[in-house]
Amino acid sequence: MKLVYFSWVRERIGKESEEVDLPPEVTTVAELLAWLKTRGDEYAAALEHQDVIRVALDMEHVHHSEKLGTPYEIALFPPMTGG
Amino acid sequence: MKLVYFSWVRERIGKESEEVDLPPEVTTVAELLAWLKTRGDEYAAALEHQDVIRVALDMEHVHHSEKLGTPYEIALFPPMTGG
Amino acid sequence: MSEHVTPTIRVQRADFDVAAEIARLTDGRGDIGAVVTFTGLCRDEQGTLNALEIEHYPGMAERQIASVVEQALERWPLTGITAVHRFGRIETGENIVLVVTASAHRQAAFDAAAFVMDFLKTKAPFWKKEHGRADVEGKWVAAARADEESSKKWT
Amino acid sequence: MSEHVTPTIRVQRADFDVAAEIARLTDGRGDIGAVVTFTGLCRDEQGTLNALEIEHYPGMAERQIASVVEQALERWPLTGITAVHRFGRIETGENIVLVVTASAHRQAAFDAAAFVMDFLKTKAPFWKKEHGRADVEGKWVAAARADEESSKKWT
Numbered sequence: 001m002k003l004v005y006f007s008w009v010r011e012r013i014g015k016e017s018e019e020v021d022l023p024p025e026v027t028t029v030a031e032l033l034a035w036l037k038t039r040g041d042e043y044a045a046a047l048e049h050q051d052v053i054r055v056a057l058d059m060e061h062v063h064h065s066e067k068l069g070t071p072y073e074i075a076l077f078p079p080m081t082g083g
Numbered sequence: 084m085k086l087v088y089f090s091w092v093r094e095r096i097g098k099e100s101e102e103v104d105l106p107p108e109v110t111t112v113a114e115l116l117a118w119l120k121t122r123g124d125e126y127a128a129a130l131e132h133q134d135v136i137r138v139a140l141d142m143e144h145v146h147h148s149e150k151l152g153t154p155y156e157i158a159l160f161p162p163m164t165g166g
Numbered sequence: 167m168s169e170h171v172t173p174t175i176r177v178q179r180a181d182f183d184v185a186a187e188i189a190r191l192t193d194g195r196g197d198i199g200a201v202v203t204f205t206g207l208c209r210d211e212q213g214t215l216n217a218l219e220i221e222h223y224p225g226m227a228e229r230q231i232a233s234v235v236e237q238a239l240e241r242w243p244l245t246g247i248t249a250v251h252r253f254g255r256i257e258t259g260e261n262i263v264l265v266v267t268a269s270a271h272r273q274a275a276f277d278a279a280a281f282v283m284d285f286l287k288t289k290a291p292f293w294k295k296e297h298g299r300a301d302v303e304g305k306w307v308a309a310a311r312a313d314e315e316s317s318k319k320w321t
Numbered sequence: 322m323s324e325h326v327t328p329t330i331r332v333q334r335a336d337f338d339v340a341a342e343i344a345r346l347t348d349g350r351g352d353i354g355a356v357v358t359f360t361g362l363c364r365d366e367q368g369t370l371n372a373l374e375i376e377h378y379p380g381m382a383e384r385q386i387a388s389v390v391e392q393a394l395e396r397w398p399l400t401g402i403t404a405v406h407r408f409g410r411i412e413t414g415e416n417i418v419l420v421v422t423a424s425a426h427r428q429a430a431f432d433a434a435a436f437v438m439d440f441l442k443t444k445a446p447f448w449k450k451e452h453g454r455a456d457v458e459g460k461w462v463a464a465a466r467a468d469e470e471s472s473k474k475w476t
């Protein structure tokens with residue numbers, strides 16, 4: 001599974017993207033975030049306030065309760081500040 | 084007293100402006116319009132629908148009930164269609 | 167609400183340059199977050215219209231626009247405002263009127279520009295005469311009740 | 322509500338040209354009565370800000386802008402719409418974002434432009450980092466609750 005990170009999520013995790021193998025029990029967005037936080041201090045720091053993290057599956061915003069399915073790309077980022 | 088006319092008021096009366104001597108009993112805008120209508124068919128045609136005629140005293144919009152006072156210039160015109 | 171703003175008001179026969187008017191409000195400044203422009207153009211009314219002839223009351227036209235602009239400056243925190251209205255013959259597709267507003271915040275810029283346009287329609291002494299495709303005498307545009315209503319929503 | 326409109330959506334590092342974008346929507350047409358432009362600029366925040374660095378999610382940024390623009394086209398009778406968002410380093414006073422709307426009627430042009438801006442703020446994947454005057458590490462701009470509220474007023 002390809003994960004991509006933006007803004008301070010990217011900075012805190014320390015990489016722009018990575019390939020990960022998800023354990024089979026991780027099936028929702030919320031479960032993905034919880035699992036990522038166990039991967040190291042940098043993940044725990046990036047995802048500390050889990051509720052504010054926005055997630056897009058193949059460039060579509062989803063709620064944290066959403067099933068992951070089999071997307072090509074999962075993006076994690078803070079609230080947007082464009083315009 | 085200088086009168087100026089615009090748009091179809093100007094066209095119907097047939098002149099852009101004129102100097103008139105107002106009779107002393109003409110003291111309000113409404114009285115001015117009523118008096119002008121007696122000056123000829125072209126005035127009667129221009130001011131037929133007296134309520135829609137807009138009047139400005141020295142470039143300030145006024146209600147028909149307003150006293151004329153002694154303005155330098157009185158303008159008569161239809162509702163505006165700028166913008 | 168706006169401080170130290172000198173509005174630009176022009177009533178002119180010539181066309182205007184939107185980019186130049188934006189630059190006049192923004193050049194060399196760092197306090198502007200939003201610029202809104204409104205340009206009104208001459209429609210051809212499904213091919214029935216060839217041109218407009220716009221008559222105005224010189225002096226009063228500038229005064230009325232300035233009065234509307236002053237109200238906008240009191241109501242919203244603007245850093246600059248420009249209003250230009252053309253007169254004379256205007257072909258279809260050509261510009262008629264321009265309002266430019268600049269502010270730190272987008273909502274003020276949007277609202278002030280819409281406000282000025284709504285009031286220009288009903289308060290500024292301009293009159294449009296329509297010239298059709300044929301060589302017949304033009305027809306004066308009637309004032310729209312909708313425009314009167316639009317100007318009332320701001321009170 | 323809009324018929325046969327192909328929107329222009331661009332996400333780019335380079336600046337944009339407001340006059341050229343207006344011309345792209347209006348040239349050779351007689352059915353446009355109103356053009357509204359919104360330009361968002363980089364403020365200096367009372368001299369504390371030197372520049373913004375704007376990060377974006379390529380692909381999704383264009384998609385989200387296109388989605389907002391499509392909603393505007395369904396909601397208002399527009400004859401054309403353009404949205405351009407810059408990324409990369411943007412100095413104070415420079416342009417960040419442009420929305421241009423064209424319509425037969427002024428209210429549709431105003432409302433559609435304001436709607437697109439309100440939604441771009443909260444739905445398009447861009448993030449601003451502030452670079453101050455000093456040579457210190459920049460700070461990410463926090464999302465404003467006011468922007469979230471502005472996007473809700475259209476529902």
